[in-house]
Amino acid sequence: MSSSHRILTDEIIAEIKAYFPHYPTKQAVTLPALHVVNRYLRWVPPEAVVEIAQLLELAPAQVQDTMTFYRFFKQHEPHGLTRMSVCRSLSCALRGGDQILEHLCQKAGIRPGETTPDGTLTIEAAECLGACDFAPCIMVNDQLHKEMTTEKVEKMMEGL
Amino acid sequence: MTDFEPVLLANIQNPESHTLRAYEATGGYATLRHVLQDWSPEQVVDEVKASALRGRGGAGFPCGLKWSFIPKGNPGPVYLCVNADESEPGTFSNRVLMEQDPHQVLEGTILAGYATGASVAYIYLRYEYPQCLKRLQAAMDACYEAGLLGQDILGSRYSLDIIIHRGAAAYICGEETGLIESLEGKRAWPRIKPPFPAVEGLFHQPTVVNNVETLACVRHICERGAGWFRSMGTPPDPDIPHDIGSLGPKLYCLSGHIERPGCYEAPLGIPCRELIDGYGGGVWHGRRAKAVVPGGISTGLLSADELDCPLDFESPIRYGCLGLGTAAVVVMDETASMIDFLHNSCRFFSHESCGQCTPCREGTAWSLAILNRIKAGHGRIKDLDLLLEIGDSIGIIPGTTICGLADGAAWPIKNAIRKFRGEFEEYIKKTNPGGWDVQEPVPALTFVGSH
Ligand SMILES: Cc1cc2nc3c(=O)[nH]c(=O)nc-3n(C[C@H](O)[C@H](O)[C@H](O)COP(=O)(O)O)c2cc1C
Ligand code: SF4
Ligand code: FES
Numbered sequence: 001m002s003s004s005h006r007i008l009t010d011e012i013i014a015e016i017k018a019y020f021p022h023y024p025t026k027q028a029v030t031l032p033a034l035h036v037v038n039r040y041l042r043w044v045p046p047e048a049v050v051e052i053a054q055l056l057e058l059a060p061a062q063v064q065d066t067m068t069f070y071r072f073f074k075q076h077e078p079h080g081l082t083r084m085s086v087c088r089s090l091s092c093a094l095r096g097g098d099q100i101l102e103h104l105c106q107k108a109g110i111r112p113g114e115t116t117p118d119g120t121l122t123i124e125a126a127e128c129l130g131a132c133d134f135a136p137c138i139m140v141n142d143q144l145h146k147e148m149t150t151e152k153v154e155k156m157m158e159g160l
Numbered sequence: 161m162t163d164f165e166p167v168l169l170a171n172i173q174n175p176e177s178h179t180l181r182a183y184e185a186t187g188g189y190a191t192l193r194h195v196l197q198d199w200s201p202e203q204v205v206d207e208v209k210a211s212a213l214r215g216r217g218g219a220g221f222p223c224g225l226k227w228s229f230i231p232k233g234n235p236g237p238v239y240l241c242v243n244a245d246e247s248e249p250g251t252f253s254n255r256v257l258m259e260q261d262p263h264q265v266l267e268g269t270i271l272a273g274y275a276t277g278a279s280v281a282y283i284y285l286r287y288e289y290p291q292c293l294k295r296l297q298a299a300m301d302a303c304y305e306a307g308l309l310g311q312d313i314l315g316s317r318y319s320l321d322i323i324i325h326r327g328a329a330a331y332i333c334g335e336e337t338g339l340i341e342s343l344e345g346k347r348a349w350p351r352i353k354p355p356f357p358a359v360e361g362l363f364h365q366p367t368v369v370n371n372v373e374t375l376a377c378v379r380h381i382c383e384r385g386a387g388w389f390r391s392m393g394t395p396p397d398p399d400i401p402h403d404i405g406s407l408g409p410k411l412y413c414l415s416g417h418i419e420r421p422g423c424y425e426a427p428l429g430i431p432c433r434e435l436i437d438g439y440g441g442g443v444w445h446g447r448r449a450k451a452v453v454p455g456g457i458s459t460g461l462l463s464a465d466e467l468d469c470p471l472d473f474e475s476p477i478r479y480g481c482l483g484l485g486t487a488a489v490v491v492m493d494e495t496a497s498m499i500d501f502l503h504n505s506c507r508f509f510s511h512e513s514c515g516q517c518t519p520c521r522e523g524t525a526w527s528l529a530i531l532n533r534i535k536a537g538h539g540r541i542k543d544l545d546l547l548l549e550i551g552d553s554i555g556i557i558p559g560t561t562i563c564g565l566a567d568g569a570a571w572p573i574k575n576a577i578r579k580f581r582g583e584f585e586e587y588i589k590k591t592n593p594g595g596w597d598v599q600e601p602v603p604a605l606t607f608v609g610s611h
Contacts, residue, residue: 133422
């Protein structure tokens with residue numbers, strides 16, 4: 001495969017290969033590899049699955065099988081530059097998590113699981129984020145937003 | 161109990177508590193130095209056995225006993241997996257430990273590795289904990305630099321590498337064999353046991369899986385001794401065969417309708433009410449509790465008149481719940497709807513079932529479909545019996561499924577309906593006045609899932 005047709009850049013490949021010494025099998029690098037690709041591309045298109053499989057000496061179906069088990073990875077379109085996970089589990093729900101999700105979706109004009117047409121924002125319902133002491137909460141990319149209110153949602157959306 | 165002094169959370173008020181300097185200033189790694197120099201691995205196992213430490217990850221299995229199942233003289237490597245997948249709704253104590261005091265977790269991990277003969281430890285960290293990742297990685301870097309990790313730790317000839325492996329937002333990766341499959345790069349389908357991981361686990365090698373808090377306890381047991389650990393908690397119940405009691409300090413997560421949500425440390429066995437009022441400042445807005453989840457959503461529900469329940473491993477069972485689980489206490493006030501609670505719970509388990517066992521996959525999906533129907537105003541009284549039938553027939557306990565997720569899905573159903581049946585019946589009659597007593601089966605396909 002000539003490099004011009006590759007999806008995985010040399011940089012991505014180097015990052016994936018750096019995981020090899022951590023595990024006795026290459027298959028164990030599947031999740032780390034998916035995370036690397038997802039961090040660069042914001043999705044894992046089918047071509048990337050094939051290339052990951054080549055790197056890990058697996059059948060593409062094995063990588064595809066693992067990837068689709070974790071609904072975290074998108075395969076049909078990249079997720080937005082900003083990815084919001086809004087907790088809907090019990091402790092957050094008891095403190096208004098559902099209303100926060102509704103409000104966010106209404107502001108953005110999309111439904112949970114969707115990305116805005118300009119590709120900037122994906123909003124997803126999430127299960128317990130392990131921050132129930134700060135319920136209701138949202139993960140915005142790598143940032144936890146605590147004790148959300150509709151006012152805080154307004155402010156957060158302005159800052160995007 | 162007022163003179164109880166926190167141990168696991170002793171240092172988290174210090175803003176520098178995550179650094180090696182702050183950790184060593186409070187005696188950190190002194191125990192490791194001493195143990196590596198003076199104790200054999202067997203002595204560590206024996207001390208932990210003597211402490212009666214039970215796993216903090218949910219199952220409460222005796223930790224020292226689990227370690228002793230590692231076959232002696234295994235030719236290949238032994239692996240230690242640190243279970244940091246923490247995804248049970250209501251639970252966040254591992255996060256607090258890893259963020260605020262990561263060295264405590266690492267010292268426990270190195271001690272456990274030494275005891276079990278592991279040369280590599282994988283920390284399976286849930287993806288949603290980026291701050292834990294940062295703090296753990298920085299702590300590990302400091303350890304490597306100080307000779308506390310890597311080859312020939314502190315000149316002891318014991319070597320250990322720790323590798324962080326990030327999950328990808330799937331609850332089932334917390335189940336120990338699901339975790340192992342996930343680490344191996346596959347879908348996280350739990351394995352049929354036996355063989356147990358101690359005999360054949362990660363990469364077919366003997367493997368110990370331990371929870372983050374369990375390992376933090378190990379550090380303190382090695383430092384203060386088994387006797388100290390046994391000095392608090394609920395002693396063994398002579399009426400329960402092989403009970404080793406519920407001993408030592410425990411982290412409780414308090415959330416929901418509570419004045420001061422948070423992670424609190426108390427001796428095992430603190431009564432639920434005391435935790436809520438004494439630590440959490442009581443139910444919020446001066447209201448009364450209606451129902452309380454005693455240990456994470458899987459464990460079921462205590463009703464308002466069951467709050468004397470001691471939060472140890474055995475007592476919640478006597479109150480008709482699954483057990484202590486992860487000791488995540490979620491309070492619901494008098495305005496909370498048990499229909500909403502159960503819907504939320506069923507949605508969670510249906511979403512998180514890995515799908516390989518038919519009763520779990522179908523049972524969780526159908527219980528959600530029924531709850532959707534009830535919430536949409538089409539419920540029938542008969543649905544409650546149908547839900548109970550699902551609740552009573554899925555899980556390891558009746559023997560129909562591979563892992564404990566299905567049991568966890570069953571208890572909220574059984575408890576909500578048996579302890580709050582009146583509320584469900586009233587709701588159904590009010591919202592479906594024309595059809596609540598219909599007995600004929602309802603066409604299945606008219607109702608679609610919730611998302
Ligand atoms: C569905 C399910 C999810 C689980 N999730 C976790 C988890 O997130 N963290 C954890 O430590 N244990 C979890 N467990 C328990 C583990 O299987 C295992 O018992 C535990 O990690 C052993 O460690 P311990 O003995 O130190 O508690 C889960 C069990 C089940 C059935
Ligand atoms: S009980 Fe459920 S979650 Fe556990 S292995 Fe079976 S299908 Fe998967
Ligand atoms: S329930 Fe929302 S973070 Fe736990």
